[in-house]
Amino acid sequence: MKDFLLDDTDRTFRAEVKDVLQRELAPRMADIEERQDWQAIRQVVRALGEAGYLRLMFPDLYRGPLAKPGLTHATILSEEAAYLNYAFETTIATALSCAYPLYHFANPQVRDQYLLPILDGTAIGAICVTESNVGSDSAGMETRIDFDEKTNEWVINGFKRYISNASVADVYIVYGLTTHTGKPQAGMTAIAVPKTAPGIHFPRNYSFMGRRGCIVGEVEFKDCRVPADHLLGERDGGFRIMLGMFNFERAILGGSGLGVARSAFDIATEHAQRRMAFGQHLGCKQLVWDKIAQMSWRIDSAELMTYRATRMYDAGIDGKALMKEASMAKLVATETANFCANETVQILGGDGLTKEYGRAEQIYRDARALTIVGGTSEMAKYLIACRDLPHIRIGL
Structure with a gap:
């Protein structure tokens, strides 16, 4: 491998990551593939959190030796994890995709509540976009998000599928429509929804030909309520x-x-x-x-x-x-x-x-x-x- 665009610091980081994954992930690969052992995945996620690797995308929260951590280093982590076991890598990549909007768009209290445990490896995140009629074409989204002024809560109704970490994630970034007229994308909003929220359900998990051990399934929202401050960014800015x-x-x-x-x-x-x-x-x-x-x-x-x-x-x-x-x-x-x-x-x-x-x-x-x-x-x-x-x- 030439790694032409990487420097010596990046190469040293890659070697360090390899060592950690060989110690933490390699011995558990059979448990993940043959027995679909979710606890084995959680143990490795926790180890990566303790090592500080889940903070690479967030420089002000990073505490490691890299002077300028960033997406390059997070991608090196994903590359080396996928080299050993892509199912495991899917779990951490999804968690980082969940951490991204929390870091950039959640208010400080909500950010600390949900983001920090993900970065420490003690919690898992998920992203809810795909629906029965929505894949790459997000304009067809049918999930509705309404605001209840009496209770100061967001109320979510909809059905999401093919959600990585469904049922095992601790927090879900849910995309839905708050404005129901005009262009759907102009009325899309993002909300952070904890697993404990009333009205969130997990109908089933799927069985796939590959990525054994990675949990993917359905998430359903029936009058699911979360506090007003769980809005990410602005209404209609999702x-x-x-x-x-x-x-x-x-x-x-x-x-x-x-x-x-x-x-x-x-x-x-x-x-x-x-x-x-x-x-x-x-x-x-x-x-x-x-x-x-x-x-x-x-x-x-x-x-x-x-x-x-x-x-x-x-x-x-x-x-x-x-x-x-x-x-x-x-x-x-x-x-x-x-x-x-x-x-x-x-x-x-x-x-x-x-x-x-x-x-x-x-x-x-x-x-x-x-x-x-x-x-x-x-x-x-x-x-x-x-x-x-x-x-x-x-x-x-």
Whole structure:
């Protein structure tokens, strides 16, 4: 790995993170994958919180040795965690996506109540956007958020699905409509909802082909009430909060994809140099070395795009100015993860399909989610094209 956009401080940080994850996550990987042990995940989250790694995005709250912590370092953390276990990485990435709006838009009392436990690793967060008819197109959102002046509370009614950390999170950032006429995105509002709020329910969790151990499910709100001060930002200002959160999430997913791709690549190259076929090492076969070369240049491309986006964010570039670069990072890294996972299974042959001969089949199943979660590859291409075709309106 070239890590061309990283400096010696970043490389030292990466080595430190690897050591911590090898100590805390690696011994629990089988518990997470085979037994879907949520407590194993919680123990590692707590260890990362104690190490200060969940504060990297919030410099004034960070207490570690880095002089300028930021998204670059949070992405390194996600990359190294995904290298070992993408299901676990999903849990912390979602918690950080929840922490982002709390840090930037919650009032001080609410921020301290919900944000600090997440950063300490003693609490888990979740984001509630997706609905039955809402995925990438957030304009179709049907969840309603009304204000009850008599009780000074927000009242939420709606149904969210495919929510990472559903039922196990301690606080949920919920997006819904407070203005029900005109453009839906103009009337969107974000609210912090604790798990203990009356009217919040968790109908079921889903079973996925991959990311075993990561809990994903449904969250339903039936006259769910939270105090007025749990509003994030301003009423009808939720869409702007969501856009900023998505840039952050897409860059983090670039790290996720990069970690999964590297994990697959290392398995493939080790096998190609060890396995003998027709009197030669497998890697001597042209069709195999072609696969290795394609994986290699795709990983380098993904790395450059991912850390370009994080460097831009850490330099103060965000919003629409970062939308293209963050989308490119997410698109290229997650597509690369899928490519590498597929080619690794092919290179390993029968060994790539079995649990008995390594992790290739797990990585193959895990990687498939990456081009869907956090906005599909198709949506990423749309956002890129919007910047490249500024003088025409391209519609969905």
